[in-house]
Amino acid sequence: MRRSKLEDADAIYGLYVETAAVPGGLARCRDEITPTYIHTFLRRCIGDGLSLVAVDDGGRVVGEVHASRCGLKVFGHVLTDLTISVHPACQSHGWGRQLFERFIEVVTEEMPEIRRIELSARESNTRAIRFYESLGFVAEGRLRGRVYGVGGRYEDDIQMGWLRSPASES
Template identity: 40%
Template structure:
């Protein structure tokens, strides 16, 4: 497996993988109609200098992507928000672990980054197990934050990880 920076040419593969992933309720927040190819390209281009957008490749095929996005406002610019999607058919093979480990190493090398945060649906137990294994701790529960259908809601769990805490422990 190889992890490299995403390039605009990856946009189609990432867009298609997210379209397939959102078909399963309770994983990603976006609705299919809210995922458009152009915004994938824009986000990859905008990531330069504003975080790290990476893809995982196995035998030349893009099998997962992850984005650490720096918050834009000065007071929270030490915080990155993590988004990760391992592409359908490739989950449970270590790609998510490798993507997060890669981004954690990247974050440790950026002195200005003091925190990585994420939101995960409370029903996404596999994802929460992965984050906990990688050192993320639960910071709060946002009740009924995500609507699954007209009358069904799911809580979001806020989790955080601190690169400097890791350095100080070593």
């Protein structure tokens, strides 16, 4: 696990294309994954957030996680719009957990101003919701009918948040 660099953009693009090809793999559809999208979030997260990549023994990027601040001072303590992508062939092998644990560790140890991390999960993705809960995220709300689901029906978007524990505050 390491911090992402702009030079990782092509590898991250390939990762997102592969993940988006799996129904429900990402919120974005395959045609919404563009080099511009990747460069935009990478620049934003490197500059005002956090992006990490997981690299296998062969040097291949097999996962990426990122979140950034929204730009308003009142929310300066929040990393939002967290997105994680793990290559389909590497899922269920611990890469996602390692990425997330490292992400939270970097926030806790190196970003004392960050007190909250936010993400969303479609209600049908119960496996992901359980995973996020195991990492300390709590379901905080439900946006009814917000997501046009994989099966062609509308489903709820579950809003989840992680709060810095008082013991880890400076």
